[in-house]
Amino acid sequence: MLSISGLSKCYKDKHALENVSFDLDRGEIVALLGANGSGKTTTVQSICKLIEYDEGTITLDGEPTHSSNAYLQKVGAVLGGSRNINWRLTAKQNADYFARLRGFSGTKIHQNINELHSALGLDEHSKKEVMKLSTGNKQKAALLCALSYTPDFVLLDEPTLGLDFQTVDDLQTIIKQCANKQNQGLLITSHDLAFIENICSRVIVLHQGKLLFKGDVSALKSKMYKYRLSLQLNDRQQFPLASMQSLWDGRFAITENPETQIVDVHFETSEQSLKFIHHIHEQKISIAELKIAPLSVDEAYQALVKSEKQ
Amino acid sequence: MHLHLLFNELKLQYYEMRQYWFETVSGLILILLMFVGLFYGIKGFVVEQGDNQSLDGLVFGFIMWSFASAAYGSVTKTLIEDNQKGYLEQLFLCPQGFVSLVLHRSLADNLTSVFMVTIIAYIAMAATNNWLDINFPIMYGILLLAAPSLVGFGLIMCGLALVFKRVETIGAFLTLGLMGLVALDGLPFNLFSLLPFVPGVSLAREVVLEQSPFIWSHLVIVLANSAIYLGLGIVTFTFFERKAKKLNLIGQY
Ligand SMILES: Nc1ncnc2c1ncn2[C@@H]1O[C@H](COP(=O)(O)OP(=O)(O)OP(=O)(O)O)[C@@H](O)[C@H]1O
Ligand SMILES: [Mg+2]
Numbered sequence: 001m002l003s004i005s006g007l008s009k010c011y012k013d014k015h016a017l018e019n020v021s022f023d024l025d026r027g028e029i030v031a032l033l034g035a036n037g038s039g040k041t042t043t044v045q046s047i048c049k050l051i052e053y054d055e056g057t058i059t060l061d062g063e064p065t066h067s068s069n070a071y072l073q074k075v076g077a078v079l080g081g082s083r084n085i086n087w088r089l090t091a092k093q094n095a096d097y098f099a100r101l102r103g104f105s106g107t108k109i110h111q112n113i114n115e116l117h118s119a120l121g122l123d124e125h126s127k128k129e130v131m132k133l134s135t136g137n138k139q140k141a142a143l144l145c146a147l148s149y150t151p152d153f154v155l156l157d158e159p160t161l162g163l164d165f166q167t168v169d170d171l172q173t174i175i176k177q178c179a180n181k182q183n184q185g186l187l188i189t190s191h192d193l194a195f196i197e198n199i200c201s202r203v204i205v206l207h208q209g210k211l212l213f214k215g216d217v218s219a220l221k222s223k224m225y226k227y228r229l230s231l232q233l234n235d236r237q238q239f240p241l242a243s244m245q246s247l248w249d250g251r252f253a254i255t256e257n258p259e260t261q262i263v264d265v266h267f268e269t270s271e272q273s274l275k276f277i278h279h280i281h282e283q284k285i286s287i288a289e290l291k292i293a294p295l296s297v298d299e300a301y302q303a304l305v306k307s308e309k310q
Numbered sequence: 311m312h313l314h315l316l317f318n319e320l321k322l323q324y325y326e327m328r329q330y331w332f333e334t335v336s337g338l339i340l341i342l343l344m345f346v347g348l349f350y351g352i353k354g355f356v357v358e359q360g361d362n363q364s365l366d367g368l369v370f371g372f373i374m375w376s377f378a379s380a381a382y383g384s385v386t387k388t389l390i391e392d393n394q395k396g397y398l399e400q401l402f403l404c405p406q407g408f409v410s411l412v413l414h415r416s417l418a419d420n421l422t423s424v425f426m427v428t429i430i431a432y433i434a435m436a437a438t439n440n441w442l443d444i445n446f447p448i449m450y451g452i453l454l455l456a457a458p459s460l461v462g463f464g465l466i467m468c469g470l471a472l473v474f475k476r477v478e479t480i481g482a483f484l485t486l487g488l489m490g491l492v493a494l495d496g497l498p499f500n501l502f503s504l505l506p507f508v509p510g511v512s513l514a515r516e517v518v519l520e521q522s523p524f525i526w527s528h529l530v531i532v533l534a535n536s537a538i539y540l541g542l543g544i545v546t547f548t549f550f551e552r553k554a555k556k557l558n559l560i561g562q563y
Contacts, residue, residue, distance in 0.1 A: 093325045
């Protein structure tokens, strides 16, 4: 088991991570979510010892990782999008190199590399060096390297960046196999909630370096708002905010910006908005603009943060 | 010493040479032409003077300089010249540590360059029927003992590059600096002996070129020079590596 406890990292006086703790078991797929700058990459870098963290301990199977680098034999990582392998070699040559760098070689490794190479759809590009691959295929080549020696723990920082739908699908299958067949534990950062939802058993949400939520996907989803209604009235005077509040069934959150005269309502089910719009129509309230849109994952975090604070 | 790392680096070299066979072949041909040019160009000049020694000396100087550049470059190319974004991060994930990886890479590079230059030198000698009085195995033996000083020096530069970036400009300047190092005489012990690699070249010059008797204390100076610079390089690099990890600079390449 990979255990992170009390992890903190400061830049100057700003916390990139503050007292973050979680575990990752073999055979488990865990998502690390959060808006830009929330500390996901910092967490992954800390586990790989690419940065020196200020406080906290990271242990692998009970052994602290601080004193020796030997634990890296059991860790594979795709860091910072694509491109993090040797551009002058082909994907397979890279995989061979990085496997041996970790101390793994032989026919079993080669067989594994060949299988993954096909599964990732890289076979038709087998002659090209990584430099000549497209962004998505570079990303796949980096994945091939990280998985080549079947490390016990795999860290993927935004693995879906630049991948098309079909490839994301294939990637899901491969990741599930890693967990189910090879009993590998995977930590995946992503902004793609649909992707995460399909494969992850648990999620961890970071917000401004702090752990905001830890639990399974459905628990997170039940906490997050799904839609936002944005309303701009023509006349500040007729803003009947108090009476409008009563029109929202169930869970919702209203925020008002006095400067722009925009009222934002976050809510959960689309029907919730019908009564509200009906009311506006009945009262002949003149509106400049009205928008209803599903929240992006990042916006949903923000709403979640606000509701956590209350 | 981790044999799997050494083998991995040799294999990497082979892959890269094969992938970029044109650069590899043209590079080798260039060195071959330089040798042949040295032989023919100087020969006429030398024979006039009836002094075969200076041809040996010139070829010797050329080999020293190319070896010194290769030894220094074997370390710096990974960090300073070859800064593909993110590749470096993956190399830092070596279970034996990044420094160990760089040292193995450098050893692999040096072995290959010794091998190549020797073969080319012999081809050039055969082609021009001009047999130099240089004992290659002994010369390279001495050079390999002296190389760690330049590797250590390279590590110091890499450490600086890791934190301060933009050290490439020093590289061009260093090529000239290396020519200077190769020309100095650091034996018996004097102030020049404190510079990296100088005692090594001097010992090789004494033993291989001038064929003077071998002096043990000189070898000790060479070994001490190597050990001190390599140690200094590892300590300095490790210091800057920590600093870079504190400031999160490794991924920022
Ligand atoms: N070298 C650095 N110096 C100062 N601050 C840094 C440095 N590197 C990262 N940070 C800060 O640390 C915080 C966390 O960054 P991190 O890269 O972990 O975010 P992230 O969750 O991965 O974001 P994204 O979704 O954009 O990838 C950010 O506020 C960032 O500005
Ligand atoms: Mg990130």
